[in-house]
Amino acid sequence: MKTEQRTFAFKMSIRPGMEEEYKRRHDKLWPELRKLLEDSGISEYFIFLDRETSTLFAFQKITGKGNSQELGNHPVVQKWWKYMADISVSNPDNSPISVPLEEVFRL
Numbered sequence: 001m002k003t004e005q006r007t008f009a010f011k012m013s014i015r016p017g018m019e020e021e022y023k024r025r026h027d028k029l030w031p032e033l034r035k036l037l038e039d040s041g042i043s044e045y046f047i048f049l050d051r052e053t054s055t056l057f058a059f060q061k062i063t064g065k066g067n068s069q070e071l072g073n074h075p076v077v078q079k080w081w082k083y084m085a086d087i088s089v090s091n092p093d094n095s096p097i098s099v100p101l102e103e104v105f106r107l
Contacts, residue, residue, distance in 0.1 A: 004063070005043070005061055005062065005063050006061075006062055006063075007059065007060065007061055007062070007103070008059075008060045008062055008068075008069075008100070009057065009058065009059045009060070009100070009101040009103070010057075010058050010069065010098045010099060010100045010101055011055055011056060011057050011058070011098065011099050011101060012055070012056045012058065012088065012089065012096045012097065012098045012099075013053075013054055013055050013056065013088070013089040013097065014049075014054050014056060014087055014088050014089065015054065015087055015088070015089065016054050018054075018087035018088075019049060019051060019054065021087050022049075022056075022084075022087055022088075023049075025083070025084065025087075026047065030076070030080065032076050033076050033077070033080055036071065036074060036076055036077070037068060037071075040064065040068070040071060041062050041063040041064030041065075042060050042061070042062050042068060043061050043062070043063060044059075044060065044061040045058070045059075045060045045061075045068070046058065046059045046060075047059075057101075058098075069098060069100075072093075072095055078094070081093070081094035081095050081096065082094045084096065
């Protein structure tokens with residue numbers, strides 16, 4: 001039986017001038033965070049940057065019911081949020097402010 005794959009997209013923002021630091025930190029993504037995402041059914045995860053607005057667009061391919069936004073209680077995710085809070089536009093709990101995006105077209 002083949003497991004259905006679905007997509008999830010959302011947007012976030014980083015502080016202006018932090019674009020290179022954001023990329024640098026993600027280039028060195030912690031192995032334990034990568035494993036958690038993969039174990040949660042996230043097979044592909046892309047983040048794109050609009051440098052003009054410092055807006056990030058994230059896209060995930062997911063097998064299973066959850067998505068990265070539902071991992072907020074995990075200690076590794078909380079540690080990552082704290083690590084990223086100085087460059088991300090965040091909530092008081094250090095989670096990035098993110099807005100789910102509606103799919104309006106697919107080819």
